[in-house]
Amino acid sequence: xxxxxxxxxxxxxxxxxxxxxxxxxxxxxxxxxxxxxxxxxxxxxxxxxxxxxxxxxxxxxxxxxxxxxxxxxxxxxxxxxxxxxxxxxxxxxxxxxxxxxxxxxxxxxxxxxxxxxxxxxxxxxxxxxxxxxxxxxxxxxxxxxxxxxxxxxxxxxxxxxxxxxxxxxxxxxxxxxxxxxxxxxxxxxxxxxxxxxxxxxxxxxxxxxxxxxxxxxxxxxxxxxxxxxxxxxxxxxxxxxxxxxxxxxxxxxxxxxxxxxxxxxxxxxxxxxxxxxxxxxxxxxxxxxxxxxxxxxxxxxxxxxxxxxxxxxxxxxxxxxxxxxxxxxxxxxxxxxxxxxxxxxxxxxxxxxxxx
Amino acid sequence: xxxxxxxxxxxxxxxxxxxxxxxxxxxxxxxxxxxxxxxxxxxxxxxxxxxxxxxxxxxxxxxxxxxxxxxxxxxxxxxxxxxxxxxxxxxxxxxxxxxxxxxxxxxxxxxxxxxxxxxxxxxxxxxxxxxxxxxxxxxxxxxxxxxxxxxxxxxxxxxxxxxxxxxxxxxxxxxxxxxxxxxxxxxxxxxxxxxxxxxxxxxxxxxxxxxxxxxxxxxxxxxxxxxxxxxxxxxxxxxxxxxxxxxxxxxxxxxxxxxxxxxxxxxxxxx
Numbered sequence: 001x002x003x004x005x006x007x008x009x010x011x012x013x014x015x016x017x018x019x020x021x022x023x024x025x026x027x028x029x030x031x032x033x034x035x036x037x038x039x040x041x042x043x044x045x046x047x048x049x050x051x052x053x054x055x056x057x058x059x060x061x062x063x064x065x066x067x068x069x070x071x072x073x074x075x076x077x078x079x080x081x082x083x084x085x086x087x088x089x090x091x092x093x094x095x096x097x098x099x100x101x102x103x104x105x106x107x108x109x110x111x112x113x114x115x116x117x118x119x120x121x122x123x124x125x126x127x128x129x130x131x132x133x134x135x136x137x138x139x140x141x142x143x144x145x146x147x148x149x150x151x152x153x154x155x156x157x158x159x160x161x162x163x164x165x166x167x168x169x170x171x172x173x174x175x176x177x178x179x180x181x182x183x184x185x186x187x188x189x190x191x192x193x194x195x196x197x198x199x200x201x202x203x204x205x206x207x208x209x210x211x212x213x214x215x216x217x218x219x220x221x222x223x224x225x226x227x228x229x230x231x232x233x234x235x236x237x238x239x240x241x242x243x244x245x246x247x248x249x250x251x252x253x254x255x256x257x258x259x260x261x262x263x264x265x266x267x268x269x270x271x272x273x274x275x276x277x278x279x280x281x282x283x284x285x286x287x288x289x290x291x292x293x294x295x296x297x298x299x300x301x302x303x304x305x306x307x308x309x310x311x312x313x314x315x316x317x318x319x320x321x322x323x324x325x326x327x328x329x330x331x332x333x334x335x336x337x338x339x340x341x342x343x344x345x346x347x348x349x350x351x352x353x354x355x356x
Numbered sequence: 357x358x359x360x361x362x363x364x365x366x367x368x369x370x371x372x373x374x375x376x377x378x379x380x381x382x383x384x385x386x387x388x389x390x391x392x393x394x395x396x397x398x399x400x401x402x403x404x405x406x407x408x409x410x411x412x413x414x415x416x417x418x419x420x421x422x423x424x425x426x427x428x429x430x431x432x433x434x435x436x437x438x439x440x441x442x443x444x445x446x447x448x449x450x451x452x453x454x455x456x457x458x459x460x461x462x463x464x465x466x467x468x469x470x471x472x473x474x475x476x477x478x479x480x481x482x483x484x485x486x487x488x489x490x491x492x493x494x495x496x497x498x499x500x501x502x503x504x505x506x507x508x509x510x511x512x513x514x515x516x517x518x519x520x521x522x523x524x525x526x527x528x529x530x531x532x533x534x535x536x537x538x539x540x541x542x543x544x545x546x547x548x549x550x551x552x553x554x555x556x557x558x559x560x561x562x563x564x565x566x567x568x569x570x571x572x573x574x575x576x577x578x579x580x581x582x583x584x585x586x587x588x589x590x591x592x593x594x595x596x597x598x599x600x601x602x603x604x605x606x607x608x609x610x611x612x613x614x615x616x617x618x619x620x621x622x623x624x625x626x627x
Contacts, residue, residue, distance in 0.1 A: 016479050018479075018480070021476050022478075023476070023477055023479050023480045023483075024476075024478030024479050025478065025479050107454065231475075234470070237456075238470060240454065240456050241453050241454055241464075241467070242452060242453040242454045244417075244419055244450030244451070244453065244531075245450050245453040245519075247417070247448070248417060248447060248448030248450060248520070248523075248529075249443055249467070249468065249470040249523070250438075250439040250441075250442060250471040251439065294458070296457060296458045296460075296463065297456045297459070
C-alpha cells in the first residue's frame with residue numbers, strides 16, 4: 001500500500017488506498033462525519049431508552065436488555081422502548097437513503113419522496129388495505145409498498161417525455177401528492193370510527209405504537225436495499241452530471257434509475273406503513289450530510305447516519321415536550337423540516353436570481 | 357498477367373452508421389443514412405439548424421437508438437456491446453453537462469475513468485496517470501484543485517474535454533464543443549482537437565461555424581434535411597455550390613490566406 005501525496009489534491013479530504021487487489025478512495029472526512037453522526041444517534045437513542053413515563057434507570061435498562069430485570073421492567077424496555085428506538089434509528093436512515101437517491105436522480109434538493117408524493121401514495125396504499133379490512137403483520141407494509149410503487153410508476157409515466165427530467169418529476173409529483181392527499185382524507189372518512197381514530201394519529205407520523213412486528217419488515221427491506229443502493233452509488237453520482245455525460249461513461253441510465261427508484265420507494269413505503277408519513281427527514285438529512293462532508297455529490301452513508309440522528313432527536317423532543325402524552329414524531333419533523341424548506345426555497349430563489 | 361484496374365483501397369474505419377433511420381417520438385430526423393468515419397480523421401458534421409447533425413452524433417454515441425439500421429463499431433452493432441466496453445472505445449463530450457456544485461477540476465476529470473474501473477479496482481495507478489495526462493494535454497493542470505463552477509467558460513470546456521480524454525478512448529465524439537465560447541476559446545478548443553487528431557485519435561464533432569469546419573476538419577460531412585449532401589476533404593467540399601445547396605446562401609469561396617483552406621464569404625444581398 002502506498003499513498004502518493006500529490007494525489008490527495010485530486011479530491012480534498014480523500015486519499016487513495018491500494019491494498020493488493022483493491023484500489024479506491026478513502027474519503028476520510030465522510031468517514032469521520034458518518035462516525036460522529038452514528039455516535040450522536042447512539043447517544044440520543046440511549047437517552048430515549050432510559051427516559052419515559054415509567055421511570056427506569058440506566059442500570060435497570062441495561063439489566064432489562066440483558067434479561068436480568070423483573071418482568072415489568074423487561075417488558076417496558078424490551079417490548080415497548082427498544083423496538084421504538086431501533087425503529088427511529090433504522091427508519092430515519094431509510095428515509096434519508098431514499099431522499100438521497102431521489103435528490104440525486106432529480107438533480108434537485110426538492111426531489112425528496114415526501115415532496116413528490118411517494119409517502120402520500122404509500123399512505124394511500126396502507127389506507128386502502130385498512131379499508132378492505134386486511135390484517136396481519138405484513139398487510140399494512142404490503143399495502144404501503146404497493147401504494148408507493150404505484151405512485152412512483154404513475155409519477156414516472158406522467159413525467160415521461162423523451163426521458164425524464166428532474167424538475168418535471170417534482171412538479172408532477174407535487175400534483176399527484178395533492179390529489180392523493182385529498183383521496184386519503186376521503187378514505188379516512190370511509191373507515192369506521194375506531195379505525196379512523198387509529199389512522200388519524202398514524203397519519204401525523206407517529207412511532208408511539210411501534211412494535212417488533214413493525215421493525216422486522218423495515219429491517220428486512222433495509223438489509224436488501226442498502227447494498228443494492230450502495231452498489232449503484234457511483235453510477236448515481238455520475239448521473240448527476242447529466243444523462244448524456246453519464247451515458248458516455250458507459251452507465252446504463254434506465255437500469256440504474258429503476259433500481260434506485262424502486263429501492264427508495266420500498267424504504268419509504270415500509271417506514272410509512274409502520275409510522276405513517278414522517279415528513280422532511282428524507283428532504284433534510286441528505287442535504288445536511290452533503291454540507292458536513294463538503295462533497296460535491298450525494299453521499300449515501302453519511303445521509304443515512306444523519307437521518308438516524310434527526311429522527312431519534314425528533315422522537316426525543318416529541319417525548320420530552322408532552323410527557324406523559326406522546327406527541328407524534330411527525331409533528332416535530334414537520335416543524336423542523338418546514339423551517340428548512342422555507343430556507344431552501346429562499347436560497348434556491350436567490351441562486352437563480354444571481355446566476356442568470 | 358497484370359490487371360489494369362487499380363485496386364480500391366477502402367478507407368479504414370472503425371465507427372460507421374449503416375442505413376440508420378432515427379428521430380424523436382413521431383418525428384423522423386435521419387432517413388436511411390450511411391456514414392463511415394475515416395479512421396484517424398477529424399470529421400466535422402455541418403449543416404443548417406435541425407438538419408439532423410446532432411441526431412447523427414447522438415446515434416453514433418448510442419444516446420439515441422435508431423428506429424432501423426445500426427451503428428457499427430469494428431463491425432459489431434453497438435447495441436450488442438456492453439456499455440462499459442463501448443465507453444472504453446468511444447468517448448463523448450455532450451452539448452450540455454452539469455458540474456456538481458463545488459466539484460474540483462481533478463475530481464471531475466477523474467470521473468472519466470469510470471469505464472475502466474470495477475468494484476475492486478476503483479483508483480489504480482493507471483487511473484491517476486490518465487488523469488494527469490488529460491489535465492496536461494488540455495492545459496488544466498494548474499486548475500486541478502479549483503472548483504469547476506468558478507472557472508471561465510473556456511476553462512470549463514477544457515475541463516470537460518479533459519474528462520473525456522481521461523476516458524482514453526481512440527474515438528471521441530464532440531457535440532458542438534465551441535457553443536457559448538468566445539472566439540479565442542473556440543480556437544483554443546479546435547486547436548486542441550487538431551492536436552488530439554494528430555496524436556492518433558479519431559474525432560467527430562458537430563460545429564455551427566462553416567469556416568471553422570473547413571479550417572480545422574480533415575473530413576467534412578455536410579447535411580441537409582436528414583441526409584448527407586456531400587462529404588470529403590475540406591478542399592473538395594468547401595465550394596460555393598455546396599454552400600448554396602446546404603445552407604441556401606449565395607457565397608464566394610476564396611482561399612484562406614492563413615491556411616490555404618477554402619474560406620466562405622456570403623455574398624452581399626443585391627440592393
